[in-house]
Amino acid sequence: SAADAVAHGIFLVPEDRKLTGILLDLSIAQNISLPNLPAHARRSLVSKSAETATAEKQKKDLGIKAPSVQTRTGTLSGGNQQKVVLGKWLAMNPKVMILDEPTRGIDIGAKAEIYGLMRALADAGVAVLMISSDMEEVIGVSDRIAVMHEGQISGILDKDRFSQENVLLLAVGKQPK
Incomplete structure (x- = not known):
């Protein structure tokens, strides 16, 4: 509560x-x-x-x-x-x-x-x-990023893996390389 x-x-x-x-x-x-x-x-x-x-x-x-x-x-x-x-x-x-x-x-x-x-x-x-829908903001200020897809966490990225591509892949349910 x-x-x-x-x-x-x-x-x-x-x-x-x-x-x-x-x-x-x-x-x-x-x-x-x-x-x-x-x-x-x-x-x-x-x-x-x-x-x-x-x-x-x-x-x-x-x-x-x-x-x-x-x-x-x-x-x-x-x-x-x-x-x-x-x-x-x-x-x-x-x-x-x-x-x-x-x-x-x-x-x-x-x-x-x-x-x-x-x-x-x-x-x-x-x-x-x-919580932000502004990807540049998230990448710019975060230490780690948890990305959600269909209500579930699809992945967590550490700073060395931050990129718009990796965030977008996780957002559509795919894993980054």
């Missing part, structure tokens, strides 16, 4: 951040604290100072460009909205981050920042699984 995944430090950054990743009418601080309310609450009331402190740290660490953490998330650029989604899970010390199409709909500069964040997570020992 989703609750079990969260309890085990497994978090999903969904493809459609506006529909399932953030609440556009809430502030950056509220979005970041929402999945971990017990850490920001005292006697069942949310501590605004704890919520703000957590959000300020994520804003700084992720380079979220906004006037303050009280800024409504819906007013942010796509790249900054994506950083808010990442920030809410990073505040909970993830073990596994699953990123579904993490750079869809964001500009090139924000993409580079997201790639850097993914690399930093991996370097810190967090397992990072990226």
Whole structure:
């Protein structure tokens, strides 16, 4: 279940951040604290100072460009909205981050920042699984690539075997040479 995944430090950054990743009418601080309310609450009331402190740290660490953490998330650029989604899970010390199409709909500069964040997570020992339909992106940022065909993993490629040809062969159910 989703609750079990969260309890085990497994978090999903969904493809459609506006529909399932953030609440556009809430502030950056509220979005970041929402999945971990017990850490920001005292006697069942949310501590605004704890919520703000957590959000300020994520804003700084992720380079979220906004006037303050009280800024409504819906007013942010796509790249900054994506950083808010990442920030809410990073505040909970993830073990596994699953990123579904993490750079869809964001500009090139924000993409580079997201790639850097993914690399930093991996370097810190967090397992990072990226789901992407952009083959160049997958080849460019991955350490290993698992390719699926008809709902099953058809093969796993290590970095020395990365090529568009090998990925395409596995995607159609054939084995690369």
